[in-house]
Amino acid sequence: MKVYLDNSATTKVLDSVRDIMVKTMQEDYGNPSSMHLVGMYAENYVKEAKNIIASALKVDTKEIYFTSGGTESNNMTIIGSAMANKRAGMHIITSAIEHPSVSNTMKYLEEQGFEVTRIGVDSEGIINLDELQNALREDTILVSVMYVNNEIGSVQPISEISKIIKNYNHSILFHVDAIQAFGKLEIYPRRLGVDMMSVSGHKIHGPKGSGFVYIKDKTKIKPIIHGGGQQNAMRSGTENVPGIAGIGQAVADVYSNLRENSDKMMKMKNYFIDEITKLEGVSVNSGKDEKFAPHIISVSVDGVRSEVLLHALEEKGIYISAGSACSSNKPAVSETLKAIGLPKNLLDSTVRFSLSSFTTKEELDYAIEAMKEMLAKLRIYIRK
Amino acid sequence: MNNMFKAFLIKYAEIGVKGKNRYIFEDALVSQINNALKGVDGKFTVQKTTGRIYVQAESEYDYDEAITALKRVFGVSGICPLLQVEDTGFEDLCKTVIEYMDKMYPDKNTTFKVFSRRARKNYPRSSQEINMDMGEAILNAFPEIRVDVHNPKISLNIEVREKINIYSEIIPGPGGMPIGTAGKAMLLLSGGIDSPVAGYMIAKRGVQLEATYFHAPPYTSERAKQKVVDLAKLVAKYSGPIKLNIVNFTDIQLYIYDKCPHDELTIIMRRYMMRIAEHFAKESGCLGLITGESIGQVASQTMQSLAATNEVCTIPVYRPVIAFDKQDIVDIACKIDTYETSILPFEDCCTIFVAKHPVTKPNLKVINASERKLEEKIDELLKKAIESVEIIIAE
Numbered sequence A: 001m002k003v004y005l006d007n008s009a010t011t012k013v014l015d016s017v018r019d020i021m022v023k024t025m026q027e028d029y030g031n032p033s034s035m036h037l038v039g040m041y042a043e044n045y046v047k048e049a050k051n052i053i054a055s056a057l058k059v060d061t062k063e064i065y066f067t068s069g070g071t072e073s074n075n076m077t078i079i080g081s082a083m084a085n086k087r088a089g090m091h092i093i094t095s096a097i098e099h100p101s102v103s104n105t106m107k108y109l110e111e112q113g114f115e116v117t118r119i120g121v122d123s124e125g126i127i128n129l130d131e132l133q134n135a136l137r138e139d140t141i142l143v144s145v146m147y148v149n150n151e152i153g154s155v156q157p158i159s160e161i162s163k164i165i166k167n168y169n170h171s172i173l174f175h176v177d178a179i180q181a182f183g184k185l186e187i188y189p190r191r192l193g194v195d196m197m198s199v200s201g202h203k204i205h206g207p208k209g210s211g212f213v214y215i216k217d218k219t220k221i222k223p224i225i226h227g228g229g230q231q232n233a234m235r236s237g238t239e240n241v242p243g244i245a246g247i248g249q250a251v252a253d254v255y256s257n258l259r260e261n262s263d264k265m266m267k268m269k270n271y272f273i274d275e276i277t278k279l280e281g282v283s284v285n286s287g288k289d290e291k292f293a294p295h296i297i298s299v300s301v302d303g304v305r306s307e308v309l310l311h312a313l314e315e316k317g318i319y320i321s322a323g324s325a326c327s328s329n330k331p332a333v334s335e336t337l338k339a340i341g342l343p344k345n346l347l348d349s350t351v352r353f354s355l356s357s358f359t360t361k362e363e364l365d366y367a368i369e370a371m372k373e374m375l376a377k378l379r380i381y382i383r384k
Numbered sequence B: 001m002n003n004m005f006k007a008f009l010i011k012y013a014e015i016g017v018k019g020k021n022r023y024i025f026e027d028a029l030v031s032q033i034n035n036a037l038k039g040v041d042g043k044f045t046v047q048k049t050t051g052r053i054y055v056q057a058e059s060e061y062d063y064d065e066a067i068t069a070l071k072r073v074f075g076v077s078g079i080c081p082l083l084q085v086e087d088t089g090f091e092d093l094c095k096t097v098i099e100y101m102d103k104m105y106p107d108k109n110t111t112f113k114v115f116s117r118r119a120r121k122n123y124p125r126s127s128q129e130i131n132m133d134m135g136e137a138i139l140n141a142f143p144e145i146r147v148d149v150h151n152p153k154i155s156l157n158i159e160v161r162e163k164i165n166i167y168s169e170i171i172p173g174p175g176g177m178p179i180g181t182a183g184k185a186m187l188l189l190s191g192g193i194d195s196p197v198a199g200y201m202i203a204k205r206g207v208q209l210e211a212t213y214f215h216a217p218p219y220t221s222e223r224a225k226q227k228v229v230d231l232a233k234l235v236a237k238y239s240g241p242i243k244l245n246i247v248n249f250t251d252i253q254l255y256i257y258d259k260c261p262h263d264e265l266t267i268i269m270r271r272y273m274m275r276i277a278e279h280f281a282k283e284s285g286c287l288g289l290i291t292g293e294s295i296g297q298v299a300s301q302t303m304q305s306l307a308a309t310n311e312v313c314t315i316p317v318y319r320p321v322i323a324f325d326k327q328d329i330v331d332i333a334c335k336i337d338t339y340e341t342s343i344l345p346f347e348d349c350c351t352i353f354v355a356k357h358p359v360t361k362p363n364l365k366v367i368n369a370s371e372r373k374l375e376e377k378i379d380e381l382l383k384k385a386i387e388s389v390e391i392i393i394a395e
Helices: A015-026 A037-057 A070-084 A100-111 A129-135 A158-168 A241-256 A258-276 A306-315 A335-339 A361-380 B019-038 B063-070 B090-104 B127-141 B194-203 B222-239 B250-259 B262-283 B303-310 B326-335 B364-372 B378-387
Strands: A064-067 A091-095 A115-119 A140-146 A173-177 A196-200 A211-215 A282-284 A296-301 A350-354 B007-011 B044-049 B052-057 B078-085 B111-118 B154-160 B164-167 B183-188 B207-215 B242-248 B390-394
Touching: A015 A037, A015 A241, A037 A064, A037 A241, A064 A070, A064 A241, A070 A100, A070 A140, A070 A173, A070 A196, A070 A211, A091 A100, A100 A115, A100 A140, A115 A129, A129 A158, A140 A158, A158 A173, A241 A258, A258 A282, A258 A296, A258 A361, A306 A350, A306 A361, B007 B063, B007 B164, B019 B044, B019 B052, B019 B063, B052 B063, B063 B078, B078 B090, B090 B127, B090 B154, B090 B164, B111 B127, B127 B154, B183 B194, B183 B262, B194 B207, B194 B222, B194 B326, B207 B222, B207 B262, B222 B242, B222 B390, B242 B378, B250 B262, B250 B378, B262 B303, B262 B364, B262 B378, B303 B364
Parallel strands: A091 A115, A091 A140, A140 A173, A173 A196, B111 B154, B183 B207, B207 B242
Antiparallel strands: A064 A211, A196 A211, A282 A296, A296 A350, B007 B052, B007 B078, B044 B052, B078 B164, B154 B164, B242 B390
């Protein structure tokens, strides 16, 4: 039995997505910028994808730009807005638990002379709002906070964060990395008070190398990729038509029953948490309530190294992630797990299970059985 | 400029002195050169004449690729790119040589000496005359250049054969002996820096390689195994194809962990690795084992530990890096291009259960006593490990 429980790493592409992509590569393979009919057909796929996404988010089509994925989306919005607004100030605020595509982009901006404040989180991974309030300054130009944490699944109170920022100074831009949230939660950037938002295609059954950003109309931002002026010169380069058509199709399918699928995942997740916490020495870092996304379960297993558990489950055909990759010669402890104050002995013993709407109860039962069996075996040989 | 060379003279030092067996070494070298050139874009013939080997390009070819390939052939001490011309008289030859010198050495503030060899004895000038007349022609053409008969910066060689060969550059080869002239040995290959270097060094003496790797799933990952396969492939670029035996060591390792004192784990583990590697070595006619051990590098490589692991072997164990400092080994690893792969951070099975303070001076009596605690199941486990070996040909 193959049980893929690493859907926060990437997901299987939907048949409908594959089909439309093949079509754009073999039939309607034109360049959207070409003036002839073949080019126009290709352009139609881009327009259609933009329509689907804009209506899913309840925003305007001209506020959507396609990118090569989550990392580029984060780079483009954060660097682009920081550079465009640096005359107003050079202070940026972010959280302590961001994905590397944000945290390393922040480090880059620090090298460019920006000052970055990182807000801490509580034991559930939710950022400290008082700390945020106090961190805001006259020269603050940008706040970037992830919607759903990729390791433990905590959901940030985006709407409240926006209110705090905008009450302080309406012109501070608010960016949200929604890569783990999109397709799981109902997200309407306007209602939430978000200026910029990053999304990746392959986390929602779309293709790798696809993504988009929402950038609110009239937001002051500069492009970071320059060239032939495609996408209003915000993101030059011939449009990745297969990727764009693919992500458009994925969004259409995911949004056709978003709430239903989320509820289903939430039920599965809570079932899994109930069952797995029955095992001895197992604790779960993801909660069952609305503060956590419906698809991510961070599990700490006392006395068993995450990498060993991962490979042991692999032998059973179960595929998961290690909370933090740790090896004897290169310890890389997770910043998120440290930030939520996980005890030291569990930092290297934490794994992540992540579900999709296709995950079944049988698969979860199989995984729990395998965990039982493997933990019994592995615990005999804990480090002396 | 490089496309003016249509041939190479292959120099070999050591095999030139092998007496009556010399042809065996030369034939092996020719065959290894042929093998190495198979992957190069272009057609070549390799000829053996008295005391020298020529590689002749029979078509357009990629010069850099050809040199890279030749530089990996053990037994080659130097590669001389040859300018080959028809004999159309000495005047023409002078012109060609002057043109060659001009192209090769834009800076004329240097010294040279002409070394000529007249293999075709009916050539109208003696080698002494060629040296003098050619030297004079070059001096006339380039007033800045000087002759130095003792320490010339440029040694200009002119060989008069059917055609005339002109060369002055020697690209160093790896040296050593051609693969296939010495026999076969079994390399204990881990994912580290040392063992690929050890394999390379022994292969350089003409030894064909086979290898054994021990993995311990789930304590080591598929990626760690893939890394070892990749390392074997890198070494195989020099040594030729390597048969890699992949042994599942988990059960043996856990059994030892269970039954024996923790601080002796690594030593006892290594003794069983040697036993298993020797089994495969004997099975396929290897004449020795090769390890990347170096005195004192880690607890299991002290003189006492080496003696303890060596005790279980009945065939010679070759340890080519035994007296090397780590940095010396790293230097070779960089040179042969295995370093980058070796330092990828995956677990290897030696590191997982390692004791905080392993024994550094194991006592053989004590170790043997500990191993007796394994009597109940170890033979069965060894048999299972040997029978379930996975074999990959790395090439």
